[in-house]
Amino acid sequence: MLLALLALILAMGATMLLQKAFVPKYALDLAGGTTVTLSPVTQSGAAPSQESLDLAVNIIRERVNGHGLADADVAKSGDNIVISVGGAGTDEVVKSVGTTAELRFRQVLAVAAANATPGKLPTAPATPVPSGSPSPTGKGSAKPTAEPSSTAKPAPSGTPAGRALSSALTAPTPAPSASASGASAKPSGKAATPEPSASAPSGQPSGQPSAPTAEDPLAGVDLTGVDPAVATQFQNLDCTKKDPGRGVQDDPGKQIVACSDDGGAKYVLEKAAVKGTEVSGATSGVDSTTGEWIVSVNFKSQGASQFAKITGQITSAPQPRNQLAMVLDGVVISAPVIEEPIPGGQARISGSFTQKTSTDLANELKFGALPLKFVQSSIEEVSGTLGADQLRGGLLAGGIGLILVVFYSLLYYRGLGLVAVASLGVATILTYQAVVLLGHNANFRLSLPHIIGLIVSIGITADSFIVYFERMRDEMKEGRRSLRVAVEVAWVRARRTILIADAVMFIAALVLYFLAVGGVAGFAFAMGLTTLIDIMVVFLFTKPFVAALAKVPFFAKGHKLSGLDAERMSREPADVRTTITQEG
Amino acid sequence: MSRIGVIGRRLYRGEVDIDFVGRYRLWYGLSGFLLVISIAGLVFQGLNLGVEFKGGSVFSFSKPTSSTIQDVRSTVEGAGVHQVIVQEAGPRWRVTTESLPVSEVSRVQKVISDKYKVPGDQVSKQIIGATWGGEVLNKAVIGLIVFMIAIILYLTLAFEWKMALAAVVALIHDLVITAGVYAWSGFEVTPATMLGFLTILGYSLYDAVVVFDMIKEVTAKLGTTAKMTYTQAANNALNHTLIRSLNTSLVAILPVAAILFIGTTLFGAGTLKDLSLALFVGMIVGTYSSLCVATPLLVRLKEREPKYIALAKRLATNKKTAAVEDAPRSGGKGKEPAAAGSAGASPGATASSNGAVAGGKRKKR
Numbered sequence: 032m033l034l035a036l037l038a039l040i041l042a043m044g045a046t047m048l049l050q051k052a053f054v055p056k057y058a059l060d061l062a063g064g065t066t067v068t069l070s071p072v073t074q075s076g077a078a079p080s081q082e083s084l085d086l087a088v089n090i091i092r093e094r095v096n097g098h099g100l101a102d103a104d105v106a107k108s109g110d111n112i113v114i115s116v117g118g119a120g121t122d123e124v125v126k127s128v129g130t131t132a133e134l135r136f137r138q139v140l141a142v143a144a145a146n147a148t149p150g151k152l153p154t155a156p157a158t159p160v161p162s163g164s165p166s167p168t169g170k171g172s173a174k175p176t177a178e179p180s181s182t183a184k185p186a187p188s189g190t191p192a193g194r195a196l197s198s199a200l201t202a203p204t205p206a207p208s209a210s211a212s213g214a215s216a217k218p219s220g221k222a223a224t225p226e227p228s229a230s231a232p233s234g235q236p237s238g239q240p241s242a243p244t245a246e247d248p249l250a251g252v253d254l255t256g257v258d259p260a261v262a263t264q265f266q267n268l269d270c271t272k273k274d275p276g277r278g279v280q281d282d283p284g285k286q287i288v289a290c291s292d293d294g295g296a297k298y299v300l301e302k303a304a305v306k307g308t309e310v311s312g313a314t315s316g317v318d319s320t321t322g323e324w325i326v327s328v329n330f331k332s333q334g335a336s337q338f339a340k341i342t343g344q345i346t347s348a349p350q351p352r353n354q355l356a357m358v359l360d361g362v363v364i365s366a367p368v369i370e371e372p373i374p375g376g377q378a379r380i381s382g383s384f385t386q387k388t389s390t391d392l393a394n395e396l397k398f399g400a401l402p403l404k405f406v407q408s409s410i411e412e413v414s415g416t417l418g419a420d421q422l423r424g425g426l427l428a429g430g431i432g433l434i435l436v437v438f439y440s441l442l443y444y445r446g447l448g449l450v451a452v453a454s455l456g457v458a459t460i461l462t463y464q465a466v467v468l469l470g471h472n473a474n475f476r477l478s479l480p481h482i483i484g485l486i487v488s489i490g491i492t493a494d495s496f497i498v499y500f501e502r503m504r505d506e507m508k509e510g511r512r513s514l515r516v517a518v519e520v521a522w523v524r525a526r527r528t529i530l531i532a533d534a535v536m537f538i539a540a541l542v543l544y545f546l547a548v549g550g551v552a553g554f555a556f557a558m559g560l561t562t563l564i565d566i567m568v569v570f571l572f573t574k575p576f577v578a579a580l581a582k583v584p585f586f587a588k589g590h591k592l593s594g595l596d597a598e599r600m601s602r603e604p605a606d607v608r609t610t611i612t613q614e615g
Numbered sequence: 616m617s618r619i620g621v622i623g624r625r626l627y628r629g630e631v632d633i634d635f636v637g638r639y640r641l642w643y644g645l646s647g648f649l650l651v652i653s654i655a656g657l658v659f660q661g662l663n664l665g666v667e668f669k670g671g672s673v674f675s676f677s678k679p680t681s682s683t684i685q686d687v688r689s690t691v692e693g694a695g696v697h698q699v700i701v702q703e704a705g706p707r708w709r710v711t712t713e714s715l716p717v718s719e720v721s722r723v724q725k726v727i728s729d730k731y732k733v734p735g736d737q738v739s740k741q742i743i744g745a746t747w748g749g750e751v752l753n754k755a756v757i758g759l760i761v762f763m764i765a766i767i768l769y770l771t772l773a774f775e776w777k778m779a780l781a782a783v784v785a786l787i788h789d790l791v792i793t794a795g796v797y798a799w800s801g802f803e804v805t806p807a808t809m810l811g812f813l814t815i816l817g818y819s820l821y822d823a824v825v826v827f828d829m830i831k832e833v834t835a836k837l838g839t840t841a842k843m844t845y846t847q848a849a850n851n852a853l854n855h856t857l858i859r860s861l862n863t864s865l866v867a868i869l870p871v872a873a874i875l876f877i878g879t880t881l882f883g884a885g886t887l888k889d890l891s892l893a894l895f896v897g898m899i900v901g902t903y904s905s906l907c908v909a910t911p912l913l914v915r916l917k918e919r920e921p922k923y924i925a926l927a928k929r930l931a932t933n934k935k936t937a938a939v940e941d942a943p944r945s946g947g948k949g950k951e952p953a954a955a956g957s958a959g960a961s962p963g964a965t966a967s968s969n970g971a972v973a974g975g976k977r978k979k980r
Binding site for chain 2: 415427431534535536
């Protein structure tokens with residue numbers, strides 16, 4: 032028993048040594064930093080679905096990480112989202128997480144590679160989109176139509192472009208090749224018309240990976256009808272930067288520039304044609320004829336007519352203006368080519384989907400349709416000095432509490448008190464090791480509520496010893512048993528009490544952990560952890576230790592200082608209580 | 616002095632015999648009184664809700680050597696903020712204002728930082744939306760209800776439903792009285808206080824579990840030939856665990872007292888103080904209730920069981936034959952067989968049987 036515990040402590044100690052982890056990781060209330068708690072607001076007042084929350088967490092995480100903030104942590108806490116950022120100067124975090132992610136459908140006006148650096152894209156240098164088209168200005172294009180399947184493949188399979196949008200009602204689209212492969216899907220319809228531009232005279236990068244850097248990356252991009260200011264923005268936009276512009280609250284009444292969600296392409300987008308709130312649903316599934324993954328989107332009545340109108344308008348437009356971009360949170364998540372006008376409010380997106388990418392897109396469309404609004408319930412910015420003060424206060428309180436308990440144990444239980452003190456010592460070591468290791472391996476951050484929970488738990492741990500010791504003394508008193516027998520008999524009885532009492536504490540901790548908000552969960556975690564440690568210490572340390580001591584004459588013979596002496600045990604015959612019991 | 620020494624020694628040896636159960640009227644009266652006062656406090660006085668529940672902004676920064684409350688207030692008011700409350704929190708100023716938009720907060724932070732030469736990042740701030748506190752409260756109430764159900768189920772499995780019920784009633788008793796103390800004293804209620812309230816749950820029950828475990832053990836031996844009624848057995852068990860209860864409670868309260876001390880002297884306000892104060896009050900009430908509320912209540916419930924009614928009756932009859940001269944009691948007992956005879960003994964009749972038992976006990980002394 033003792034050896035098992037020793038092995039555990041040594042193993043944890045060795046792990047700490049190996050990981051060079053000796054100090055717990057502190058949460059922001061002790062280390063300083065900003066914590067923002069966002070609470071979802073739904074129109075019905077009902078709790079939002081877990082899926083939509085998960086999506087919101089992902090969106091916010093992308094935004095926060097996009098700001099390049101070190102140590103940012105975005106987590107779900109019940110129905111809330113808690114964002115923790117270490118360090119000071121966090122106003123931009125507060126701003127970036129404050130906006131609501133909304134979905135819009137916008138016509139693509141122009142598209143280009145993410146930045147001027149070629150080689151960023153594995154294939155088709157100029158753009159991953161088949162930007163090639165007989166554009167009205169007669170400018171050539173980089174469209175490698177010659178061998179569509181080999182070079183024209185939109186680089187990463189999940190690229191928003193390179194997909195086709197067709198009416199779900201008329202499903203397998205007239206173009207037979209539409210869904211045959213990711214590559215051929217997009218040029219179906221008009222764009223695939225064997226145009227002479229395959230040999231574009233403009234000297235555009237036409238399929239060679241070694242595209243000349245000197246070229247203006249925007250050459251060949253038609254910016255007619257684009258607001259000059261937006262065009263400038265477009266030229267300066269570099270989507271390969273860490274922040275692809277997430278969290279931008281786009282104005283549906285204006286043209287915008289945006290990046291694709293993988294940062295591989297940049298777009299100029301027309302005013303919003305349909306808002307995400309008009310989407311009634313989106314699902315992913317397998318097309319029964321082609322066997323490939325598709326996403327089906329359904330619109331509400333107003334959205335359906337808006338959608339029919341926009342698809343009718345742009346379907347005959349030249350590439351890329353026949354693409355309809357879906358913009359979520361300022362980022363293009365998909366920009367399929369419109370193959371035909373889509374009336375009826377049902378559309379399907381096909382082309383180069385995997386099960387995962389189609390499900391992801393369907394989720395984004397679905398929850399973009401019901402944008403979760405958040406209010407900033409609480410923003411807390413703790414300065415480094417305040418954090419340090421709180422840590423000092425917490426540790427001081429813990430120290431004093433521990434000393435008081437040790438003092439009381441020794442005063443009351445004398446020799447036995449030493450067992451209690453040693454047990455508390457073991458419990459403290461185990462707790463510290465657990466906190467450090469959890470911090471380094473499970474991202475556990477010690478906060479002030481944790482520290483308080485741990486201090487309060489000193490009481491619980493000590494309570495277990497008291498229950499056991501009192502039982503032992505009962506046994507010795509009543510049965511006039513020898514110490515060695517009393518140790519065992521008392522243990523059987525005390526064990527049950529300790530287990531039930533600890534189970535009650537553990538249930539309390541579990542309920543609080545899963546149902547509470549804010550610091551409560553941290554506190555409950557600490558309570559649960561120490562309850563488990565308490566059981567471990569009592570079973571693996573206190574009991575074996577007492578049993579070992581029972582063999583030592585000092586205790587077995589009941590020395591005055593052992594806490595088990597005859598006088599304290601009241602072994603004198605005139606036991607008042609016994610007399611009454613017999614009378615009764 | 617020597618008398619106290621003797622009591623202490625007897626207490627230590629577990630030789631005390633306090634009639635907790637028999638004095639249930641006293642405890643019920645006392646608890647009832649406290650509950651009425653607490654509820655009255657909650658209704659008429661209300662709780663002093665902290666800024667976390669009302670919404671608002673809080674700034675906190677290290678006290679510069681030459682600054683007074685008035686000085687700080689006028690500085691912050693000068694930044695265009697109304698409703699400014701300045702508090703001293705240990706070595707820091709704590710300024711509470713109405714809920715400000717993020718931009719305003721940054722401005723106030725800058726004003727403070729400029730005026731008192733405190734680096735901007737050393738001014739802590741907190742903005743709490745008006746709905747936040749309500750949410751915390753909601754969650755706490757849901758947590759409380761789920762916890763009560765879980766505990767009733769668990770204790771029913773581990774012991775029996777009557778013990779579970781008695782323990783939970785004692786728990787509600789503790790929570791209401793603790794809330795009452797907050798209402799009358801005007802201590803600020805913050806989310807940390809709620810945390811304290813919730814933790815009381817665990818403690819209040821820990822005590823009750825220790826006591827009930829002993830009662831279960833002692834009363835398990837009560838067969839038809841037992842020499843004790845359930846009431847007496849439970850009382851014995853209670854006295855037996857008295858020292859244990861007091862010890863565990865004291866040891867649990869010591870660390871809490873340490874946090875309260877540090878929280879009050881070093882910080883003035885904040886998580887440390889709010890949490891430990893609620894725990895401190897709740898634990899004291901909890902210790903009282905597990906001895907004087909939970910057990911008497913359990914005994915009232917158990918003495919209604921036919922088995923224990925029969926036991927009580929038999930012991931009382933024995934007593935009667937032993938003490939024939941005791942005319943009034945024999946009269947009182949005359950009703951008992953009737954009550955017990957109608958198997959589903961009505962509450963009124965049971966109460967009278969209990970009364971008789973308690974009476975017999977007192978007489979015996």
